[in-house]
Amino acid sequence: MTDRVDADAAESLAERVESGDLRLYELEEHADADTAAAARRLVVTNHSGADLDTTGEYAFPAEQAAGSNIENMIGAAQIPMGVAGPVSIDGGAFSGETYLPLATTEGALLASVNRGLSVIDASGGATARVTKKGMTRAPVFRTSGIAESQALAEWTRDNTDLLREAAESTTMHGKLLDVTPYVVGDNVFLRFRYDTADAMGMNMVTIATGEACDVVEEETDASLVALSGNMCTDKKPAAINAVEGRGRSVTAEATLPREFVEETLKTTPEAIAEVNTRKNLIGSAKAGSLGFNAQVANVVAAMYLATGQDAAQVVEGSNGIVSVEAREDGLYAAVSLASIEVGTVGGGTKLPTQAEGLDVLGIRGGGDPAGSNADALAECVATGALAGELSLLSALASRNLSSAHAELGR
Ligand SMILES: CC(C)(COP(=O)([O-])OP(=O)([O-])OC[C@H]1O[C@@H](n2cnc3c(N)ncnc32)[C@H](O)[C@@H]1OP(=O)([O-])[O-])[C@@H](O)C(=O)NCCC(=O)NCCSC(=O)C[C@@](C)(O)CC(=O)[O-]
Numbered sequence: 001m002t003d004r005v006d007a008d009a010a011e012s013l014a015e016r017v018e019s020g021d022l023r024l025y026e027l028e029e030h031a032d033a034d035t036a037a038a039a040r041r042l043v044v045t046n047h048s049g050a051d052l053d054t055t056g057e058y059a060f061p062a063e064q065a066a067g068s069n070i071e072n073m074i075g076a077a078q079i080p081m082g083v084a085g086p087v088s089i090d091g092g093a094f095s096g097e098t099y100l101p102l103a104t105t106e107g108a109l110l111a112s113v114n115r116g117l118s119v120i121d122a123s124g125g126a127t128a129r130v131t132k133k134g135m136t137r138a139p140v141f142r143t144s145g146i147a148e149s150q151a152l153a154e155w156t157r158d159n160t161d162l163l164r165e166a167a168e169s170t171t172m173h174g175k176l177l178d179v180t181p182y183v184v185g186d187n188v189f190l191r192f193r194y195d196t197a198d199a200m201g202m203n204m205v206t207i208a209t210g211e212a213c214d215v216v217e218e219e220t221d222a223s224l225v226a227l228s229g230n231m232c233t234d235k236k237p238a239a240i241n242a243v244e245g246r247g248r249s250v251t252a253e254a255t256l257p258r259e260f261v262e263e264t265l266k267t268t269p270e271a272i273a274e275v276n277t278r279k280n281l282i283g284s285a286k287a288g289s290l291g292f293n294a295q296v297a298n299v300v301a302a303m304y305l306a307t308g309q310d311a312a313q314v315v316e317g318s319n320g321i322v323s324v325e326a327r328e329d330g331l332y333a334a335v336s337l338a339s340i341e342v343g344t345v346g347g348g349t350k351l352p353t354q355a356e357g358l359d360v361l362g363i364r365g366g367g368d369p370a371g372s373n374a375d376a377l378a379e380c381v382a383t384g385a386l387a388g389e390l391s392l393l394s395a396l397a398s399r400n401l402s403s404a405h406a407e408l409g410r
């Protein structure tokens with residue numbers, strides 16, 4: 001932020017970086033975080049010619065981000081944020097009426113979610129439930145061969161309490177739920193699954209699992225190769241997350257009277273159901289997609305950005321199946337998201353605009369009981385995803401997807 005910057009100090013730091021006297025990432029050791037960021041902007045501007053004035057116009061002290069959220073900070077990438085709703089949600093954790101905050105650069109997205117929420121709300125609101133939870137970390141161990149691999153799998157099943165004691169010694173909030181061994185020749189993957197309360201939990205479970213791995217190495221002949229062995233699976237498309245779930249598995253559903261479908265969505269329950277079957281189910285199956293939906297990733301990404309979630313986890317956030325049934329009096333629709341990895345404490349949630357996004361939902365910080373705020377956030381994301389599906393399926397059914405984007409998105 002420019003009014004907190006010592007301009008002379010920034011210039012001198014930039015010169016020291018350019019002369020090789022200082023590393024770019026060392027500047028916070030020599031100045032406050034805003035001045036360090038300004039010095040980096042000068043270095044980058046001198047190097048590239050890019051004008052970074054707008055990047056430097058951020059609305060929070062740099063020290064709130066530098067250190068725990070970013071290294072080599074030069075400013076902020078600002079993304080427009082809007083709201084859709086309000087909508088009533090009858091959830092296991094969230095109960096009441098709320099606007100949903102969404103940050104995006106895609107025109108027509110908020111209009112779409114807004115339309116979906118308006119028809120859901122007019123129809124009595126959404127029902128949502130978290131049906132399973134657990135954040136995973138799966139280290140890979142090397143053994144001498146299949147006999148030792150089998151023995152390690154058995155040892156793990158017999159000694160889960162020992163592993164739990166080690167893992168939980170590193171955290172006040174994390175609870176080890178189970179450890180599942182997977183054997184591939186001389187590789188053993190131990191998939192640790194934790195209740196992480198209101199944190200998304202990746203730092204928490206990585207630290208806890210590291211401690212448990214020390215016990216495995218002390219008590220068996222196996223050697224740890226990598227603390228993450230990709231059976232977790234974090235930030236990659238993976239069937240295990242779609243089948244077993246990761247973070248929160250959550251469903252939102254609504255039943256829409258026929259007249260509301262016709263008035264607001266400009267189509268019929270039967271037409272929406274046909275698009276869902278032919279596109280979301282058959283089309284996705286033919287394509288080998290893990291997401292049996294149209295645009296779940298759009299809503300997940302926009303709500304993750306607005307509330308301080310880890311944007312890379314949109315990959316598994318898009319594992320969702322849409323079920324739609326045309327009934328005599330209207331339409332039943334549900335979106336089941338297998339792996340929504342969200343938190344209301346930790347990570348990016350403490351940054352000011354992201355915390356404000358959580359405030360819109362009324363769920364900033366730790367919940368009472370623990371975990372209830374993160375459950376509530378998952379239910380809100382699922383409700384937004386349901387709205388996005390209803391609106392987009394309807395736009396496809398009534399053939400106005402391209403005209404909507406021509407009007408709002410260009
Ligand atoms: C654009 C609409 C909503 C128009 O839909 P419409 O029915 O023509 O609009 P309307 O003017 O009759 O208004 C109906 C309601 O929509 C909302 N609405 C309407 N306009 C706005 C606006 N400007 N701002 C906020 N809300 C708006 C609002 O709730 C309004 O009710 P009201 O409040 O007036 O009683 C509709 O055509 C639509 O939803 N189209 C689909 C667009 C969409 O879903 N885009 C998402 C991105 S697509 C993509 O990225 C993924 C894709 C497609 O590649 C994935 C795939 O392969 O499937």
Ligand SMILES: NC(=O)C1=CN([C@@H]2O[C@H](COP(=O)(O)OP(=O)(O)OC[C@H]3O[C@@H](n4cnc5c(N)ncnc54)[C@H](OP(=O)(O)O)[C@@H]3O)[C@@H](O)[C@H]2O)C=CC1
Nearest residue numbers: 171172173197198199200201202203204206310346347366
């Ligand atoms: N390390 C890794 O491999 C990866 C890290 N990440 C990053 O990890 C971060 C998220 O990790 P995460 O562990 O969630 O966050 P943090 O590392 O910010 O830790 C959150 C901590 O908050 C404490 N806490 C306070 N109140 C609560 C509460 N009500 N519920 C739960 N915890 C509470 C816990 O401390 P205590 O444990 O003492 O109870 C918890 O460990 C993100 O920045 C993400 O980008 C993402 C992917 C991989």
